[in-house]
Amino acid sequence: MHFFSALFLGVSMAAITGCGQSPAPASPQESVSGSRNGQTDVPTPSSVAVLIADDDPLPETVPGPQEVEIERGQRLYQRQCGACHSLDQNRVGPRHRGVVGRAAGSISDFRYSAALQKLDLVWTVDALEDWLANPSAVAPGTAMGFRLRKREDRAAIIAYLATQSIPNTNP
Numbered sequence: 206m207h208f209f210s211a212l213f214l215g216v217s218m219a220a221i222t223g224c225g226q227s228p229a230p231a232s233p234q235e236s237v238s239g240s241r242n243g244q245t246d247v248p249t250p251s252s253v254a255v256l257i258a259d260d261d262p263l264p265e266t267v268p269g270p271q272e273v274e275i276e277r278g279q280r281l282y283q284r285q286c287g288a289c290h291s292l293d294q295n296r297v298g299p300r301h302r303g304v305v306g307r308a309a310g311s312i313s314d315f316r317y318s319a320a321l322q323k324l325d326l327v328w329t330v331d332a333l334e335d336w337l338a339n340p341s342a343v344a345p346g347t348a349m350g351f352r353l354r355k356r357e358d359r360a361a362i363i364a365y366l367a368t369q370s371i372p373n374t375n376p
Contacts, residue, residue: 271364278365283360289351292369294336298349304328304372305363320346333363 254284268276282301284289289297299315308320324344325334326332337359340349353359 260288274361274364278361282362282365285353286362300365302369305330305367318346318348320344328364334359337362
């Protein structure tokens with residue numbers, strides 16, 4: 206964004222201030238200092254190029270749809286799930302870091318409902334989709350009554366959770 210702003214500003218200033226005037230030949234002193242009698246000259250193409258080059262660089266890559274969805278999922282997770290869950294600490298519900306691929310009811314220091322203790326399920330993307338849409342249909346008698354009604358919100362949260370693996374502690 207800064208790149209295009211600087212380019213537009215430099216070109217606009219050069220066009221407006223130099224309109225209808227013939228440029229005076231530059232002396233060797235002027236070409237070094239960029240000023241004549243202490244006054245600043247109109248930006249030249251080379252000075253605009255320096256301005257652009259010195260501005261914040263453009264990102265090497267623009268976030269793709271997947272990255273945008275993961276960021277959206279993080280915000281949704283914090284807003285929709287954060288009251289009861291955390292990535293790294295048990296709260297009303299169990300911690301979620303590493304949930305994708307983990308067996309249901311397997312966090313040893315969390316007290317699960319009987320429904321989840323006897324549930325023979327691995328939290329895959331599909332299982333999480335079903336769970337977040339209707340936990341009672343997946344595990345009748347579960348303590349979790351919250352549902353995410355919008356499929357796109359469930360997909361975004363699951364995409365975010367899939368990126369939150371347990372750090373490898375082995376060197």
